[in-house]
Amino acid sequence: MTPRGATLGFLQLLLWYLPSATRGGNILVYPVDGSHWLNMNILLKELHRGGHAISVVRSSSSWYIAEEAPHYTSITVPVAAASNFEDPEYMASFLERSLEIWTRQRSVGSFVALQKELISLLDEAHRASAEMARLVLENRELVGRLRASNFDVMLTDPGFAGGVVVGKYLGLPMVFNVRWITNGEGHFAIAPSPLSYVPTLGSLVSDKMSFGNKLKNILHYGISLYIDHVTVRPIYRSLCEDFIDPAANIYSLIQGADLWLMRVDFVFEFPRPTMPNVVYIGGFQCRPSNPLTSELEAFVQSSGDHGVVIMSLGTLLGSLLPEMSEMVAAAFARLPQKVVWRHLGPKPSALGNNTLIVDWLPQNDLLGHPKTRAFVTHGGTNGIYEAIYHGVPVLGLPLIFDQFDNMVRLEARGVAKVLDVTQLDVDTFTDALRELLDEEKLYKVNMMKMSRLHHDQPLKPMDRAVFWTEFVMRHKGASHLCTESYKMPWYSYHSVDVMLVMLSVVVFLLLVFYMCCKVLFRLVTGKGKLKQN
Structure with a gap:
């Protein structure tokens, strides 16, 4: 390519990518x-x-x-x-009611009550x-x-x-x-x-x-x-x-x-x-991580080789019930890792020196930090894809809506542990985190493979x-x-009308065949009687 051609090509690319009133x-x-x-x-x-x-x-x-x-x-x-x-206040009260229903008793009645709460919402x-x-x-x-x-x-x-x-x-x-x-x-x-x-x-x-x-x-x-x-x-x-x-x-x-x-x-x-x-x-919505603030970076770096655990329950749900938060804080205090926890509400009394509580955290930037070892999350879609993007294994605490189904998918891929928040205790939570952080359990390896697949796309x-x-x-x-199938009535979509017509034809042919056989049988038996006579 000549220098003039290369220049023209570059200008064409530049014009294509620059916003313009004609393209807008x-x-x-x-x-x-x-x-x-x-x-x-x-x-x-x-x-x-x-x-x-x-x-x-x-x-x-x-x-x-x-x-x-x-x-x-x-x-x-x-x-x-x-x-x-x-x-957010309404959603927090909805979560509290749902957890109370499910905690009281695991039964058909509880399931029905939860469905009523959801349908009402x-x-x-x-x-x-x-x-x-x-x-x-x-x-x-x-x-x-x-x-x-x-x-x-x-x-x-x-x-x-x-x-x-x-x-x-x-x-x-x-x-x-x-x-x-x-x-x-x-x-x-x-x-x-x-x-x-x-x-x-x-x-x-x-x-x-x-x-x-x-x-x-x-x-x-x-x-x-x-x-x-x-x-x-x-x-x-x-x-x-x-x-x-x-x-x-x-x-x-x-x-x-x-x-x-x-x-x-x-x-x-x-x-x-x-x-x-x-x-x-x-x-x-995922992107490479940006540098942390100097204070947060210093806390993360203080974790040494043990690294950091991140916990966030998303936009609408800033915290768990107080007794659950106390349990989580006590479990975090047992870990050698440092913990950054987005938590709204009263500070748990069991909070350890290794845990930093914040009202807001740069979730994507923390997940992309090389010292981050695990992500404790409710299972919202945005956070899950950020964890996949950065290759961070997940401990799931699903609470409402699609979060349970999201965690089923991650667990099936071998990249997550899932816990029932209504059955949690300090030992269960601690053991689950230690298993997730154990490199021999391959959660990190599986998540890194998942991350590579996610990144390996032509666009x-x-x-x-x-x-x-x-x-x-x-x-x-x-x-x-766009398909036109949604304009079809259900019986046409599922070809019920065609099957009924075909069934009718088959039944009609069988009836004709039956009647013909019956007539022939009568004719044959009738001639036999005439010969005998």
Whole structure:
């Protein structure tokens, strides 16, 4: 290549990567608050760096979605009260009630009580989501502004489906940042999901199921259908009837999305059937670690060869019940390792000199530190992928929602130990940590292998997320990737109508054959009688 050609090539690459007004699009974002917002916000920052203008619809009661930010313009919707999913205090009380129910007695009654608590929580959250969407759509001035903005795409999270209705009403191509939908895992809405080897949310089984596990899987699938048909669809029904179509339901609107940015990597998730409009971006929020503050770095370095254990229970759940926190503190005090523990609430009296309690910690930077030996976590998706990214084995203390299923997947890979928080004592917790830290047990080796597989991709997950979002913007949708199966009635989807017709034909032919045989038999027996006579 000539120097002039090399210069031109370099300039072309530079122009491609530099944000420009001609390449920049206009994106409307309708997020879900809480931990879902944390990873959505990371994607928005990357899209903004690519030159796109971003508008974020938020409620006036939002705890996490800031009204002012350098990378987006907010559209604040006045609401009367915060959704329970937006309120850390409500979530803490929900956790406390759930733990109390499960601690009292392990029985069918306790299981039913826990399901009632969960359905009640979902009911309130979906009602808040539907009400906010109605406030948006009934505000004619706001709707006029949204239409005049000429958005290229709607980016939303279908965990709570208010944004799905708003996007459909505005006629925008729809991109989901998704793992969970209104009643369970996202794949179940659009891809074949055989219950013989695809675990459902809450089943706590792997893809290698015994007969009993299959029964359990089917039970939890039935619970998800109940939540969909009895709880979720009725909440959004009037919204769909008033603004979309009297025949529409929220589940079919979700199924009609152009593109699913699925927060899944099959290094972590069990293999399963999928569809062409599903793009896998598991771990897209992960990044190399940054240096720690001088104080935190000094504490970490003081651990010597023993290293550091990190503990965090995520965004919404800052601490365990006081008696559980005392037990955890006593177990940490037995370790030769130093411990950095994000803990909110009263300081445990059993706290050892090796443990540093903080209100907030740079989780990704600590997980990426060479002295970090283990990660104690509730099992939230964001933290799990950061642990995989940096190759840190996990001690799981799942508490609510998908955290139990997440830990089943890590345990199946041999990279995690999982404990039941309602059955914990100091010895159990200490023994589990020592086993996890024991190099002969291969937890670290297995996690490093998992990390190498996660990193060995032709494109980074974030690059896939940005490319496919821009793809939908460029082509005004991605209908060529979307199946029409969700528009089919259930009997047609499962070919019940075809099988009934084929069965009818077979039965008819058998009847004809039977009648013919009967006539022939009579003719033959009749002639025999005539000869005898």
